[in-house]
Amino acid sequence: MTAAAGGAVAVANGGTAASQHDVRLAARTERMRPSAIREILKLTDRGDVLSLAGGLPAAELFPVDAVAEATQRALAANGVRALQYGPSAGLPELRAWVAERHALEDPDRVVVTSGSQQGLDLVGKILLDPGDRVALSAPAYMGALRAFDPYQPTYAPVAMDDEGLDPDALDAVLAEGASFLYAVPDFDNPSGRRAGLARREAILEVCAKHDVLVVEDAPYRELRFDDVEHPPLAALAPDRVVHLGSLSKTLAPGMRVAWMIVPDGLEEITEQAKQATDLHTGTFAQAVAYELVRDGALEARFPHLRTHYRDQRDRLTAALARHVGGRLTYEVPPGGMFLWGRFGDGVDANALLREAIDRGVAFVPGDAFYPGDGPPETVRLSFSLLDEAGFDEAARRLAAALDAYGA
């Protein structure tokens, strides 16, 4: 038994051979908690709540018919292989597709994962001892915090500007050491920000100065609303960056097909960690996903995706302008699915949320994206879920909630 005491769960008596007893949980479970977003979504199960809260991709973009056809092709090509156990690092043709897409010489650096969330879990499993420091932006993607939490790190928040991580702030944080920097340079969740090329180089320079690894999470990378495209951090510094890519926002999250690209020297331990965790990502999902992305089929989806989400952003901002006005300030995001805003000073977004739910609209209070306390007046609004009329009504209800709150 370890000296570190875990929590205790009283297990009720209901069986024949068991009696009332306690189960001692691992100490790391003290860090586990439900996702704040999922808890909010439970409140919105009422059919009449319009959601600006969830991060679900737009379902009307899912290629249902193409998935049906891809499944037939995958099963016809090699049905037995698609249903059998497979290699821990993923199907070779899918790894080769990722490698080609990222201009990698070596497909061995690619490990297919069950969503990028699993990539985050594997990063924690491989790199984090209890007490290690993880540098990340403030605010930061809460799913990353939830993935890292069981490995019991401490978090070192880095201030942001409108291009994301501030290099001077990062320098000060990394001077005190860190296991790695977690960064989302393309249309960050929740901030929506994108780092320019000079900013990317500056971030990598600071990380090189302190010899700190970067974990680059890039799920929104292809959802850009303009013609500006910057190289991923992993392309600028392949030996310093673990890159996480995903089909969840460009194809469909229910496939749970994503990938890690790891620096030379980390392939073997990553594959071993993956094998220990779930043997491999489903060969069936991988085989179908490969049929859906091969031969340029994924890239062919991008123009429509980009137009759709850009129009959605514009519908939300127009509705906010009509109904909420200056009571919410925000940057207009150049890509992604989220708008990050601030209500006026003195507004507590958590208290406002209760008024909002009563009036049939939901959002995520911004402090959910901070490892500790965050600014209470911040908010994340998703523009993926509603249509034009829905955004208009949601903004109207948000204004009514602000009225009731007295802001």
Place this chain on the structure above:
Amino acid sequence: MTAAAGGAVAVANGGTAASQHDVRLAARTERMRPSAIREILKLTDRGDVLSLAGGLPAAELFPVDAVAEATQRALAANGVRALQYGPSAGLPELRAWVAERHALEDPDRVVVTSGSQQGLDLVGKILLDPGDRVALSAPAYMGALRAFDPYQPTYAPVAMDDEGLDPDALDAVLAEGASFLYAVPDFDNPSGRRAGLARREAILEVCAKHDVLVVEDAPYRELRFDDVEHPPLAALAPDRVVHLGSLSKTLAPGMRVAWMIVPDGLEEITEQAKQATDLHTGTFAQAVAYELVRDGALEARFPHLRTHYRDQRDRLTAALARHVGGRLTYEVPPGGMFLWGRFGDGVDANALLREAIDRGVAFVPGDAFYPGDGPPETVRLSFSLLDEAGFDEAARRLAAALDAYGA
């Protein structure tokens, strides 16, 4: 930074912004290693090696056409839902199917996992602090050791007889404390053994005496070759047992659909651990799997599966009788996919394996299934992969290897 020093991986210089540097790995990575079986399988990539090594289910039993049809049905019923993010604990209809199959009052106790391997990982994540003791049979399923290893437990091996775990030996082990007992009461891998009802009750009684939780792994449960059926440990002691069930051996492992049934009181932390690890098991795979198992369709497969694997066992034992004779002793397993045997005293199965590979046959040396050193003369033979002629030739080659080895 923690005081516990991890390994260091030198990462070669290849990028523009990175220079030669070391990555400090978490201490737990010292426990990670590749699966011995997968390493052996790499040796057998030569097309002419007949494998008695791998644990792959018989591919000829995979319902390829039924998967194609089930996919069409799942997508037609609700294609968008099958491609969207889903609940962390799994699709409600699949959880309800599991609950009904196990006569559970409460589907909340079911969490769908990405294979039972993920169930083992989640058990480790929830229950194990470094240094905690895990009681398990000697030999034991090596995938469980690999799943638990990153959580840095110590292992307390329990002696077995022909019904599996010996209750007296278990009593002595649990008297010194354990976080849980890992048990495979139905056609254990590698031993092939099955515990009778009295043995199951005795094991649970010992666990109750010491107030120790049981993790029951049941992937082979339905592959029984006779009409004898004993209740799962979880049915006898629902408050003391985490039960792991899977479709990998009854339907197809490439779907990666399995489930945990947890005692009352552990639902919430299990769901949170699952969410942190990969958000949820793929909704696409779950929706297709549900269409494949609903309305008794899974149970309809069992008679054919059982006959097939029983005949396979008989083909292997007949071939061994013809060619190897008394140089290998074994129990005839009443179910599952594996035969556990012993060569004569003085035979080192690892050394014999080299002779065997040279002669075109592979097996898994038994010591791979022990957390420490195991008896060198033991061996696991799989009877899932070859046909009658293949078994005959494999046994002939094994005899030739024994000749060359001098046994």
